[in-house]
Amino acid sequence: MTEWHGPRYWRNQSKDERTRLAEIPSSMEHARVHNYSGDASGVISWLEDFDKHRESGTGLLFSGKHGSGKSHLAVAALRVAIRSYRQTGRYITANDYVRAMDDERKNDGVLPDGYEEGNLIPYLRSVYDVVVLDDVDTIRQTGFAKREISDLFTSRTSRKLVTIVVCHDTIENLKDHVTLKFHSEVRAACIPVTLHTEDYRSAASGT
Numbered sequence: 001m002t003e004w005h006g007p008r009y010w011r012n013q014s015k016d017e018r019t020r021l022a023e024i025p026s027s028m029e030h031a032r033v034h035n036y037s038g039d040a041s042g043v044i045s046w047l048e049d050f051d052k053h054r055e056s057g058t059g060l061l062f063s064g065k066h067g068s069g070k071s072h073l074a075v076a077a078l079r080v081a082i083r084s085y086r087q088t089g090r091y092i093t094a095n096d097y098v099r100a101m102d103d104e105r106k107n108d109g110v111l112p113d114g115y116e117e118g119n120l121i122p123y124l125r126s127v128y129d130v131v132v133l134d135d136v137d138t139i140r141q142t143g144f145a146k147r148e149i150s151d152l153f154t155s156r157t158s159r160k161l162v163t164i165v166v167c168h169d170t171i172e173n174l175k176d177h178v179t180l181k182f183h184s185e186v187r188a189a190c191i192p193v194t195l196h197t198e199d200y201r202s203a204a205s206g207t
Contacts, residue, residue, distance in 0.1 A: 002118030007127055010088040018082050021117075022089045024075055031075040038197030043073050046191060047080050054085070054129070057160030061186055063171050064195030073193070074132045074164045081162070087129035094136045097124065097152060098145045125155040130162045137167040137177035150182040157189045165190055 010018065024031075033040050033047070046053060046060055053059070060077060062070040074091075081087040100121055104111050111118050124131055133152070139145045156163050165186055167174060171194075174183040 004119055005127075007088060007129065010127070011086055011129075015083045015086070018088055019079065022078060022082060022091055024079070024091050028072060028075045028091075031072045031079065033073065033076045033080070036069050036073055036076065038069055038195060040073060042191065042193040043077050047077060050081060050085055054081075054087070054162060055160070057157060057162055057189060059130075059163040059165065059190040061171060061190035061192045062164070062166045062195065063169070063192070064197070066168060068195035068197045070166045070168070070195055071132075071134055073195070074134065074166050077164060078130055078132050081130045088127070089130040089132070090124060090128045091132040091134065092124065093134045094139045094145075094149050097121075097133070098139055098148055101144075101148050125152055126159055126161070128161070130164065131156065132164045132166065134166045135168065136165055136182075137169045137174060139178070141177075146179050146182075150179045150185075153182055153185055153189075157185055163190070 010021070013021070033043055043060065046058075060074070062074055064070050078089050078091060082089045100111060100115065103115075104121060111120060117123065119127075133149075136149060139149055153163060153165075167177070169177065171187070171192060172183070174186065
């Protein structure tokens with residue numbers, strides 16, 4: 001059985017180890033707020049008041065066109081929280097979370113050995129200080145997937161844990177893509193950041 005560790009244990013790891021454990025995709029490992037070519041003022045303001053947002057469990061809700069830099073800024077914010085505010089964190093897509101739930105359900109309530117962290121699901125729900133939940137509106141349109149994503153967010157907000165949500169459609173369409181409850185709770189617990197850059201990737205530079 002995988003050994004359980006609480007938040008204090010993970011916060012006491014080095015910032016490089018906490019960054020590694022966040023599972024930031026290699027394609028975004030150099031994501032920084034300062035190398036985003038569009039308007040990042042909303043994210044900068046959130047980070048400047050991070051202590052207050054951490055206390056209240058207030059996250060961010062990104063929306064915008066494909067290529068506008070939503071995931072880039074979400075990861076950049078996660079990285080600052082981990083490295084500058086000694087937080088624990090994790091990046092995961094909504095579909096990967098649902099897939100992990102499926103694998104756990106099919107394996108008698110235990111994640112298969114292919115997962116580096118056997119306690120991934122409970123850690124996401126109740127331990128990690130900051131979680132980036134990417135692509136929430138591209139999940140499989142099944143009752144199981146919608147329910148599990150909604151329950152994950154509810155579990156985190158009930159503990160005042162910060163969640164950074166990324167959607168690729170309009171915020172209002174979360175009612176249909178996930179659930180009405182999810183839409184309502186996300187709007188209440190996250191500061192909306194709508195990006196208007198057409199494709200920041202063509203102009204982004206530096207690390």
